[in-house]
Amino acid sequence: MTPEARFRAYLQAFNASDWEALRGYYAPDVRLVIGNGTLLDGCDAILAFYRKVKRETRRTIRVVQCFAEGQTLAAEIESEFLATEDAPDFAVRPMAKGDRYYLNSFVFYDFEGEHYTRIRAATFRSEFRPAAAN
């Protein structure tokens, strides 16, 4: 499987909240830096973070583009967060039920074999749409 195909399968597992499948994409000591600079250190920390995000919102990720060279894949992804409950401590900003948040990010994924070892994201563009505006 190419790095690009593996990446699309990884996001498919993410969108399906298939936690066991997701675990298989990460090295145990993977480090992930999300757009606001928060470091998630290790596979378990990442999965715990995403489980919380997905309890509060329905997050869907779309691949805009991805390509790989050597041991790094570069991706542009678009995320939509739809708050399914009030989430005053949501990672990006406080969200009320029904609010939507869009995020366009540039991300580098370093990998060894079939496992991501380092993931770093930078936010290119974001947009908040309160429930009343939807």
Place this chain on the structure above:
Amino acid sequence: MNNGAAGLRSWFENYLAAFNRADFPAFGDYYDPDIIFHGQAARLVGRDAVLAFYHEVHSHLQERIELLGFVGAPDGSRIAAELHTTLLALRDWPDMPTGAMRAGDARMRVSFAMYDIADGRFTRIRTARFSPPDGQAA
């Protein structure tokens, strides 16, 4: 323009070298006449507008870019780069778009940049600022 991934990287490194020595004709030649530019400090359309912007920037400060990471698309149509930028203010610039600077101030940042390429020129450049985890310098 390039002969595979190594050629694309070399081509891009030459662009950064020209940029760092403020060789406007050389780095301007990498821009498509209708380039779309979404930088941290400006959103511009067209080579002339981008070069005018950089002339303004260089009249106030030195800007040096170091390539930290590079990913080139196999077909040569895109580049993703991790860039470390150092800004050194040569004189006061209270209206600096990303925040006022005083003469002698230095500012550093890491950005992830996406370049679209057609016919040997950049047609679109977009940059996003990377926020390193607490305690780590840019």
